[in-house]
Amino acid sequence: MQNRRDFKKDFKRDWMLLSMLLPAFIVVVLFSYVPMSGLIIAFKNYSAMRGIFGSPWVGMKHFNSFFSSMFFDRLMRNTVLLSVYTLLIGFPFPILFALLLNEVKRPRLRKVIQTISYMPHFLSLVVVVAIIRIFFQPVGIINRVLERMGFAAIPFTSDPAWFRTLYVGSEIWQNMGWNSIIFIAAITAIDPSLYEAAEIDGAVRYQQILHITLPCIVPTIVVVFVMNCGWIMSIGYEKIILMYSPETYETADVISTYVYRQGILGAKFSYATAIGLFNSVINMLILLTANYTSQKATGVSLF
Numbered sequence: 297m298q299n300r301r302d303f304k305k306d307f308k309r310d311w312m313l314l315s316m317l318l319p320a321f322i323v324v325v326l327f328s329y330v331p332m333s334g335l336i337i338a339f340k341n342y343s344a345m346r347g348i349f350g351s352p353w354v355g356m357k358h359f360n361s362f363f364s365s366m367f368f369d370r371l372m373r374n375t376v377l378l379s380v381y382t383l384l385i386g387f388p389f390p391i392l393f394a395l396l397l398n399e400v401k402r403p404r405l406r407k408v409i410q411t412i413s414y415m416p417h418f419l420s421l422v423v424v425v426a427i428i429r430i431f432f433q434p435v436g437i438i439n440r441v442l443e444r445m446g447f448a449a450i451p452f453t454s455d456p457a458w459f460r461t462l463y464v465g466s467e468i469w470q471n472m473g474w475n476s477i478i479f480i481a482a483i484t485a486i487d488p489s490l491y492e493a494a495e496i497d498g499a500v501r502y503q504q505i506l507h508i509t510l511p512c513i514v515p516t517i518v519v520v521f522v523m524n525c526g527w528i529m530s531i532g533y534e535k536i537i538l539m540y541s542p543e544t545y546e547t548a549d550v551i552s553t554y555v556y557r558q559g560i561l562g563a564k565f566s567y568a569t570a571i572g573l574f575n576s577v578i579n580m581l582i583l584l585t586a587n588y589t590s591q592k593a594t595g596v597s598l599f
Contacts (some may be wrong), residue, residue: 336571352568358570367554375550381460381526386468389523391517393472394479395505410480413473425538427563429453430467451540456547463548482516483509518596524584529575551575 305447308313338358340351350421362368416424431437432452439449443459450459486509494504532553540548551571559568591597 305466315387318410335569335573337566338573340566342566342569354566357576358567361567362571362574367549370546370549371551374547375529375531378460378463378531381464382467382531383510383524385464387521389468389472390476391479391513394476394483395509397476397480398483398509402568402582403493410473416470417474419470421535421538424466424470425535428462428539432458432462433526454541454543456544459540459544459548465534466535478516479513479519486512504511515596518590518594519598520581522586522590522598525586526579528582530580533540 308410309376323328337348337351339353339355340348341354342348342351346352355360357522371373397406400409433439433452434449434451436452443449449459452462455572479588488506490512491504494508499507529551531550535558536550536553537556537592540553552575554577555568558564558571562568586597587597
């Protein structure tokens with residue numbers, strides 16, 4: 297009863313502020329929760345003529361078909377490896393960039409560096425992939441430099457062994473500056489008196505980074521890392537479709553690209569929905585595991 301009275305009191309006091317959340321709430325419900333009703337076609341043999349609710353039930357048929365598919369092992373392996381490489385290799389770069397940028401004492405120079413680092417994030421994926429091809433195609437800039445140095449040209453864009461390197465490297469280049477924003481904000485919030493006390497004690501800059509800056513932003517690092525773990529199985533298909541070719545399917549084909557080919561190009565809507573639902577469940581389990589582990593190890597978690 298006390299909680300009800302407190303809620304009514306708070307609502308009466310802040311109803312105008314809460315009403316400002318209404319448009320966002322409606323958008324989330326309409327575009328994130330209402331479409332979830334369509335997930336039932338993963339358990340049906342969907343027919344456009346019969347509709348979602350009129351199509352016959354088939355149970356776990358589409359899930360079993362995916363698990364027994366000849367592509368299952370390849371899709372899982374490529375999805376996990378690309379995601380883990382992107383997370384483990386790419387995650388430290390924004391942190392390192394934020395630490396280095398914090399050491400730049402000239403405000404104008406710092407703003408210039410920040411602006412330049414943000415720019416790749418706003419480039420279209422088509423432009424990003426075009427840049428990759430210009431640099432790494434057989435007659436591209438990189439191969440011309442290699443040939444001038446006496447080395448043989450490398451088919452970067454058509455060699456399956458190089459696809460993951462190109463993908464992860466381009467992801468780091470494109471998103472490093474943008475992803476560093478939250479770490480820069482966390483560093484800015486650190487109490488300056490801590491650095492002043494460290495200077496009095498004789499600590500040099502790298503010691504201040506190790507013993508003040510990094511420990512103060514550890515909660516932010518942990519939260520961002522846990523959130524990224526929740527997207528391990530959700531590699532976007534757009535960039536991969538633009539980059540890959542039949543020659544690189546061995547290392548480039550992931551769950552999202554397979555869903556695109558089966559659902560959009562092949563019109564197998566129920567089968568594609570079942571794969572997407574399986575992918576989302578795995579993501580949820582990974583997120584819960586990462587959050588629980590973080591809570592036990594560091595005391596910091598999302599929930």
